[in-house]
Amino acid sequence: MKEEVFRLEQVSLPPYLHDINIHLFKGEIVGLIGLNALGIEQLLTIFQKNISLHYGHVYCKDELVNDYLSSNHKQNNITVIERKSMLIDTLSVEENLFILKKGCKQHLIRYSLLSNQMQQLLAPLHLKLANKTLVAELTSFEKLVIQFIKAQLSRSSMVILKDISTFVSEIDLAKLKPILDYFSANGMTFLYVCNHHQEAFQFSNRCYLMREGKIIKHLYPDQMNDTIISQYSYEFKESIEEGSRQDQYSKPPLSSRDLVCSNLWYHDIKQLNIELHAGETVVLLDSENMILDQLFVLLSGVDVADSGSLLIHGKRPSLADRSIALVPEKPDQSLIFPQLSVMDNLLFTSDHKVPHLWLNRKRRAALGYELQKRFGNRLTDKVPSDFPQSYRLRLVYQRILLQKPTFLCVVQPFASIDMYQRMELISTYDVLKQRGTTILILAVSLSDTLQIADRLLLCKNGQIERQLLRHEFSQYNGIVGSRPT
């Protein structure tokens, strides 16, 4: 008999959720794929906390914990693992596992005992960690596994894995499957939340497909294939496979070089050589998640390399250079200034294009009139945190379009965004490509980046190991959201 760990019956929370029916059995890995982002956050909140519902019942271990008549607002014993780790970096793994937990009543800490226990827990996972290792010294993958153990020790009813491919490298994702299987065999239940079906299919026993706050399909193992999914994502397929879109990649690159990186050494970067021709879009895949942050630091001009050279347009990169645009991961959070209005956020980096922009209110108003179609009539309002992610993302990319850089470096542009946002983003990158912008995409996982790329650079041990041209993308056999046909 299957043991039901969590069940949502007819849960409605307008305007986000409508008639949600989900059940998870003990020891299962269930995927939750959001075709669009609406309702996902609210659904995850309902799993974690017994908030007021418009209608419906929530059962945890077959016990009614929340319904539309009475919500106690208590937390359920659920662990959420996401980019922001729940571990404390300045403490050791043992302390995080055994001391920072509910019910720890020990006054005298015997580290040798804790280390021993930790090693016993790590042994079946084939993970080797020295005793008293600080969490700050762990890799993303090790942190992830430690969080699994922590969830197991705290007897969590369920573990929600949220967009883990955005911070765990592709190589580590491949190692994750047996670990997830180990924990699920020991009775742990997982809800794997992501935007890409290939990723969810790789780990899950079955999946739920969600769109517009509704469960639109419950996929059993025999239904977890591209043929069925393509019926739900045909808009995406149609928009990216459009003929004129594909034609722009058939033109040969220009001879001039916008980015030259030769014999670069910096921390984990070891003799990195990259050349980007003008108008070219290149994806640099660092499946070990070693060098991306360091390369981004060098490209932003915050630090200089230990040796070798990194030149953009023949010069050293500088933050003040408006011909260079840098977009870190999750720009909808990091590149939006809530204290500024929508309009000021949009024009933030356009002062080099329009003389005396900040002094000339009329000019700003004229620009605002043009942008009203795309951003509505709230241009003078400050950007509140409750603006939807799609709006904020559109705002960031519109700023870049107005800035008109000739070199753009983006980190994981398709991370944690839904299908419709991905479609919009691909069309924005098409505009940038048509303008001749040179684009470098830094990625831990490929997602849909190949759709906008001319070349793929595969990185290993801090240097380029292999290069694939657009017509060779099919040779890449890692996890790919979609690849050009």
Next chain:
Amino acid sequence: MVEKLQYIETRILLIAFFLGVHISLMIVGMFLYMEERIQSPLFLLWSLLGLIFLMAVSYWWIVLPYRRTKHIWQLFATGYTFRSIIDEQTPLAKELVAVNTTIQTVLNTDHLMNASKRQAQFLALQNQINPHFLYNTLEGIRSEALLGGLESVATMTEALSTFFRYTISNVENLVTLGQELENTKNYFFIQQFRFGTRIKLTILVDEEDTIDILQYRIPKLALQPIVENSIIHGLECKVGEGHLQIRLERTQSRLIVTVSDDGVGMELPMLGKIQKELNTRSFDYVKHEDKESGIALVNVNNRIKLLFGEQYGLTVTSQKEVGTDVIISLPASKPEEA
């Protein structure tokens, strides 16, 4: 008096009375303080604490139950629930309890149950022919076919008469899953004479549960109409082979039956209409005599909710060119537990 306190109206009057007394005492106290007959200002603090206490009592005793009652009425008005309004714990006034009782009589479960049951039979039989007469005639045809050596005709006739016998036998609301599954397989067998190998049925069940799961109770004619719906609206219009899958799962307290087809699927407006009818409690559908698509699903859903409660029932998802899934959620109960 204690009995009367369950009504929000009584609570409001009581709190208003105490509040009135409290404010009067406060005014008197302040007057005495100003007259310097009371020396200590401490009474002001006690008055304030008393006021806070009365406010807190009002919130927990009046505001929260009122919000809850209001929410239930809203859900009733939008068709989400019938039961909650009858089981209302904090009614507004005594008169409204009488109104609820009248509503309960109007929504008498037995009447609705019978109406739904009759409609289920009607939907299954599809015509006005006297079923007993038809059943006896079929038996006669079967005998003749056997005597004439037409075994396939005899088998088909036997299947049809078994189907009719099951459908018209008026024993109880509930049968075992095994019985309902047999009838469904029998119905599918009849349909296969029409469709040949073009349609296929697979029944999936966990190995460990195979025997046990079939003992669980399920409303009679809960599964067959859904399979019929899948064949007629999903697989019949499909070009090529069609697959029908019945998946049986059991948990500590629930029985989950999923009927999936890989047919043509539904258009979004039609799916939306069916989902709305499944989510709201209304019995308007029993008035329809035509066999509209989805009416069988609504019928089964309403019978399940009437028999087992509003938390059980049907969920439908569908996509064009992918197919339709109908998930039936039922309480796990066996005949001996009844």
